[in-house]
Amino acid sequence: MVQTLDVTPDIAKxxxxxxxxxxxxxxxxxxxxxxxxxxTIDDLNLxxxxxxxxxxxxxxxxxxxxxxxxxxxxxxxxxxxxxxxxRANPGTIGIAYMGDGGGLAIGSQHLVNAAVxxxxxxxxxxxxxxxxxxxGQMAPTTMPGQKTETTPYGRxxxxxxxxxxxxxxxxxxxxxxxxYVARATVxxxxxLRQTFTKALKNVEKGGFSFVEVLSICPLNWRTNNEGxxxxxxxxxxxxxxxxxxxxxxxx
Amino acid sequence: xxxKLITEDTRMFLTGNETIAYAANAAEAEFMYGYPITPxxxxxxxxxxxxxxxxxxxxxxxxxxxxxxSTIGGILAGKRAFxxxxxxxxxIMQDAQSMAEMxxxxxxxxxxxxxxxSTATVIxxxxxxxxxxxxxxxxxxxxxxxxxxHQDLYDYMIKSFNTAWKYRFPTFMLADGYQGKxxxxxxxxxxxxxxxxxxxxxxxxxxPGKIDVDRKxxxxxxxxNLEEELMEVLDSYQAEFDRIAPEIEEYLEYKAEDAEIxxxxxxxxxxxxxxxxxxxxxxGIKAGLFRPITLRPLAVKPLRNAVSRAKQVLxxxxxxxQLAQMILEKIYGLTTPYSxxxxxxxxxxxxxxxxxxxxxVKTPATV
Numbered sequence: 001m002v003q004t005l006d007v008t009p010d011i012a013k014x015x016x017x018x019x020x021x022x023x024x025x026x027x028x029x030x031x032x033x034x035x036x037x038x039x040t041i042d043d044l045n046l047x048x049x050x051x052x053x054x055x056x057x058x059x060x061x062x063x064x065x066x067x068x069x070x071x072x073x074x075x076x077x078x079x080x081x082x083x084x085x086x087r088a089n090p091g092t093i094g095i096a097y098m099g100d101g102g103g104l105a106i107g108s109q110h111l112v113n114a115a116v117x118x119x120x121x122x123x124x125x126x127x128x129x130x131x132x133x134x135x136g137q138m139a140p141t142t143m144p145g146q147k148t149e150t151t152p153y154g155r156x157x158x159x160x161x162x163x164x165x166x167x168x169x170x171x172x173x174x175x176x177x178x179x180y181v182a183r184a185t186v187x188x189x190x191x192l193r194q195t196f197t198k199a200l201k202n203v204e205k206g207g208f209s210f211v212e213v214l215s216i217c218p219l220n221w222r223t224n225n226e227g228x229x230x231x232x233x234x235x236x237x238x239x240x241x242x243x244x245x246x247x248x249x250x251x
Numbered sequence: 252x253x254x255k256l257i258t259e260d261t262r263m264f265l266t267g268n269e270t271i272a273y274a275a276n277a278a279e280a281e282f283m284y285g286y287p288i289t290p291x292x293x294x295x296x297x298x299x300x301x302x303x304x305x306x307x308x309x310x311x312x313x314x315x316x317x318x319x320x321s322t323i324g325g326i327l328a329g330k331r332a333f334x335x336x337x338x339x340x341x342x343i344m345q346d347a348q349s350m351a352e353m354x355x356x357x358x359x360x361x362x363x364x365x366x367x368x369s370t371a372t373v374i375x376x377x378x379x380x381x382x383x384x385x386x387x388x389x390x391x392x393x394x395x396x397x398x399x400x401h402q403d404l405y406d407y408m409i410k411s412f413n414t415a416w417k418y419r420f421p422t423f424m425l426a427d428g429y430q431g432k433x434x435x436x437x438x439x440x441x442x443x444x445x446x447x448x449x450x451x452x453x454x455x456x457x458x459p460g461k462i463d464v465d466r467k468x469x470x471x472x473x474x475x476n477l478e479e480e481l482m483e484v485l486d487s488y489q490a491e492f493d494r495i496a497p498e499i500e501e502y503l504e505y506k507a508e509d510a511e512i513x514x515x516x517x518x519x520x521x522x523x524x525x526x527x528x529x530x531x532x533x534x535g536i537k538a539g540l541f542r543p544i545t546l547r548p549l550a551v552k553p554l555r556n557a558v559s560r561a562k563q564v565l566x567x568x569x570x571x572x573q574l575a576q577m578i579l580e581k582i583y584g585l586t587t588p589y590s591x592x593x594x595x596x597x598x599x600x601x602x603x604x605x606x607x608x609x610x611x612v613k614t615p616a617t618v
Contacts, residue, residue, distance in 0.1 A: 016468065051328075051456045056474075064470040067463070069456040071327055072472040073320065074350055080317035084324020085456055087310050088282050088332060092457055113313035 012038035014047045016067040023061040025132075027228060029186040029215030030058055033126055034065050036189050037095070040196035041068065044204070046093050051085050053078040055098035055107070058132040062097060076107025083119040093203050094121035101131050104140040104164045115170045115208060118178050122199050122209040125166055128217040129235065136220030140164035143238060148220075163238065167212045171244035178207040181245040185214040187232055195243070198250050207247060214239055253281050253307045257439045267430040268293030270401050270437050271361050274408035275333060276301065277442055279449050280359075282308040282332040284321040288340040289373040290428030291363040295335070315340035319347025319358075326356055327471075329454025331412055335361040337428070339370060341379050341386070348421055349387030353473040355488075357415035357422070357452075361408065364427040366596035374428035376596040377518055380573040383423050384547045392488050394422040394499055395547040397517040401437040404430060407544075409442050416450035418495050425546065427569075429519050429598065492548070501544035502553055506532065510539025512608050513561035513587075515554075517543050517574055520567055520599045527604035538608055546574065551581045558582050563616050564589035567604060571595050590616035 011017055015038040024030045041050055050068040054060055056075035063072040073081045078096040086094040103111050103125040111123065130148050131137040137150040141163050145154040155163075167183040174181060180202035184195040192213065199209035214235050218228045257277050265273070271294045275283065285295045299309055308330075312318045318334045325332030336344050341362055351358035364379040366372030385391040394414055396407040407424050415422035442449065453459075460466040475481040505525050507513060512531075516524045521542035531538040541557045543549055558564055564587050566575035571593050592599065592607045 013463075016470070047462060049457070060472075060474055063472045063474070067468050069458060069462075069469045070471070071324075071456060072470075072474060074346055074473075077316065077320040077346065077350075080312065080320035081324040081327075083310075084284060084321030084332075085328040086324075087284075087308060087321065088325035088330040089328040089454070089457060092328070109313050110317055113317070
């Protein structure tokens with residue numbers, strides 16, 4: 001006997017109901033991050049003010065995920081497109097969504113300078129320790145010893161350096177009176193929603209917010225559910241999950 | 252809304268870069284994004300100096316990549332935004348320019364050419380002709396005006412904004428550091444006084460209307476899933492580009508009607524050619540000039556007519572034939588022989604052209 005599920009899916013108002021089935025691989029972290037972000041936009045009633053920009057890489061698949069005006073940009077270039085928008089149209093809640101490659105490698109100069117200038121925007125960086133879309137190469141965030149297509153014998157930190165810690169770097173260069181910088185994880189979506197809430201409230205106040213979200217990539221990691229969860233927990237030990245900078249009065 | 256500084260015709264003695272900043276204000280440009288590179292810096296300097304009066308916006312970005320992409324952001328937000336660059340900056344701005352091509356974003360950029368390749372020299376060349384017309388990984392769906400002096404800089408900077416927003420292809424004003432740095436008298440005017448109405452600049456991001464009530468959310472992208480899906484879009488762009496080309500094409504003929512030797516030059520080299528034509532005519536040599544003002548799209552029919560009428564053609568450029576290559580393809584089938592005077596990254600003087608044409612009279616071209 002076939003049973004149909006009659007529970008309506010939990011779709012946020014800021015989530016595009018016409019986008020159809022998720023474009024992300026089964027088990028991918030992007031859907032969790034985006035759904036949480038969409039719910040937070042609803043919580044704060046920001047749909048009309050928000051502009052969402054997505055990078056190249058797996059994050060580009062979010063080009064029609066949100067039910068807010070969206071632009072898909074080039075690899076690493078979401079940050080300048082979005083601060084271009086918010087500079088031209090103040091009061092816009094600009095959100096730049098990217099992976100670790102887009103934020104910490106090819107677009108790192110934009111991240112650094114946007115943070116230094118205190119651009120009025122939120123940067124969400126999904127850190128899954130590899131380049132997913134292009135087939136699983138080493139990213140700046142790849143863990144010591146982690147096997148990727150370009151480190152098939154494991155990342156040798158003597159040769160390629162240690163994993164980039166984006167949130168710590170950004171925290172060290174922002175104006176702490178106007179910034180919110182945090183690292184969150186897809187293992188705790190309730191906490192992620194709180195993090196996004198603070199980050200977006202800070203943007204509403206005219207500040208710069210950066211949220212790095214530890215995410216998962218079972219396909220390129222070649223892990224099953226248990227292995228994926230274990231890997232994420234290992235990442236959480238290496239990349240400290242916490243708020244690094246929080247301006248006063250932010251709840 | 253920005254405040255316009257020029258409300259009545261004003262004769263000023265300006266550098267070209269200053270002229271461009273005034274023109275952008277006259278065109279009611281609201282925001283400039285830019286990064287320092289010689290020889291376009293004074294466009295930014297002037298723009299910034301005038302900000303308290305114009306109430307426009309400016310952002311100095313971290314590089315030309317971000318200048319290009321943030322300009323796109325400003326345009327999508329519904330502002331008449333622009334940028335300017337040169338040389339290596341023009342090279343790295345191709346990333347943003349190709350996105351503007353693909354997404355039909357009315358991107359406006361003043362390109363003040365300098366010597367290349369690489370860092371080379373800082374003031375002058377015509378070596379960004381090909382790059383500006385066909386840069387990026389695309390097909391050159393771009394409109395390019397090549398200016399020959401300060402009045403041109405003023406007129407075509409204003410026109411670039413309207414062309415870009417009317418046709419929604421990236422539009423470039425191609426000049427050089429000679430024009431940018433040199434002072435000339437120029438008449439500044441309010442475009443409205445010439446019957447020029449500025450095109451509206453609608454927002455794509457945070458467009459008017461409430462999402463799900465008045466409209467759907469806008470989702471714009473430049474990524475396609477299928478080859479055929481891409482080709483369908485590009486075919487429509489090509490058809491549109493071909494359709495509008497006759498409305499956009501501009502050229503100038505100087506004593507070309509009865510010219511036996513037709514000089515083809517663009518930009519400031521065309522001005523040298525005009526002095527050469529006068530000098531040659533005084534010596535009894537029937538020389539004339541064909542100057543394409545739009546390099547993309549080229550005014551092909553008038554060009555073919557002028558070349559057909561002449562006995563010889565001379566291509567001259569401060570580059571190794573970047574314009575000539577574009578033109579030769581368009582005049583395929585004509586048999587008028589031609590010669591060349593190419594000085595890579597170096598100015599071409601009237602004397603250079605006079606001597607070259609005189610040698611062509613003695614020893615006609617055979618190619």
